[in-house]
Amino acid sequence: MSDEYKLLLVPEFSSSGGTRNYFYYLLNFYSSQGYEVSIALCRNQLDDEIKSLLECYKCRFHIIPSRDKGFMRFLRYFPVNLLFDIISILPIYIKENPDMIVVSNGTPGMFIGLILFPVKFIYTFHTYPLWTKIICLSSIQKTFLRIFLNRNKMLTTVSEYSKKQILDLWVPAQKSDYIKVIYNSVSKKCFVEGHIQNENTNIYRVLTLGHVIWYKNPKIWIGVAQEVIRQRPDIPIEFIWAGEGNLLEECNYIVKQMGLEGIKFIGHQSNVESLYKQSTIYFQPSLLESHGISVVEAMAHGLPCVTSDVGGLPESVINGETGFICPPDDIECFVAQIIKLLDNEKFRYMMGQSGKSRAKAFFSSDVQNKKMISLYSSLLQN
Secondary structure (H helix, E strand, O other), X not given: OOOOOEEEEEXXXXXXXXXXXHHHHHHHHHHHHOOEEEEEEEHHHOOHHHHHHHHHOOOXXXXXXXXXXXXXXXXXXXXXXXXXXXXXXXXXXXHHOOOEEEEEEOOOOOOHHHHHOXXXXXXXXXXXXXXXXXXXXXXXXXXXXXXXXXXXXXXXXOOHHHHHHHHHHOOOHHHHHXXXXXXXXXXXHHOOOOOOOOOOOOOEEEEEXXXXXXXXXXXXXXXXXXXXXXXXXXXXXEEEEEOOOOOHHHHHHHHHHHOOOOXXXXXXXOOHHHHHHOOOEEEEOOOOXXXXXXXXXXXXXXXXXXXXXXXOHHHHOOEOOOEEEEOOOOHHHHHHHHHXXXXXXXXXXXXXXXXXXXHHHHOEHHHHHHHHHHHHHHHHOO
């Protein structure tokens, strides 16, 4: 790809998780394609790791106001966000004069106002909208996007389910061709050779990764863990949840008060590779999930997965083939499927290998790169 193209990237990401990993992916992808990149960031995004990455990839960056606290949070959402989007980015746009603006966002609607700039545009949804049926906002927003979405102004998202939600709430059906589904990928190091499941320990570990927040369903997770351990008292079982979140302290308190042995919330962990390699099953009972990158990483490591049947999770986990899916509130279903896997080593292995094959076919970096190259080329060379 020619290095003549200049991109302005406007990312939203947290201290960990999928949006941050996607930002890393974009920096690497842009470098491989020879794009010249400038980035608009809030000051609180500039931690030491991000500064090091920007220096490594030789990206210019500009500081923009944050909308994370107080009254400013109201400026994150349509339609009041449009003016803020334009005012905060316009000076950077004039200075950088990019060929394309790219928004990578975990908050649907934030920075959608940049579609108004007279330049090529890509807006990536990392989650799907859950509202805009209020005060006719859905109709207003659909009218807005019907006017401005075209072959030079595209939306992307991370699952077919997410695309459906966007079409239901935000985008008129006649504009569906301007929404592209590009699954997030896992790194090649996840595709370890051989069958690595709990090789270095005699404990059967059921692993969960992610923020300990309401939509990850930690209370149901505790109930499932408690019941599995109760039903298999002679098997050394350990349920591990790695990740930060506003419910972490409460969940640790519940586990401690109930005296639940073998159930652990261990907070943020930098070396998740070792957790996958030392685990037997991956478990994720989310209430909402646009894609579920941790599930795909677990599949790449050869772990059978037990997940809820919501959002994009059934696009990754094929029920009865690479794992099992259950309704997110059905403790009995989760318990039965986890026990079925614990009781049958051959069954676990077969499902794990099927999951690894599916991850390679649909969620590898090579697959994502091909789709990204096709999308960017179609826009920039148009």
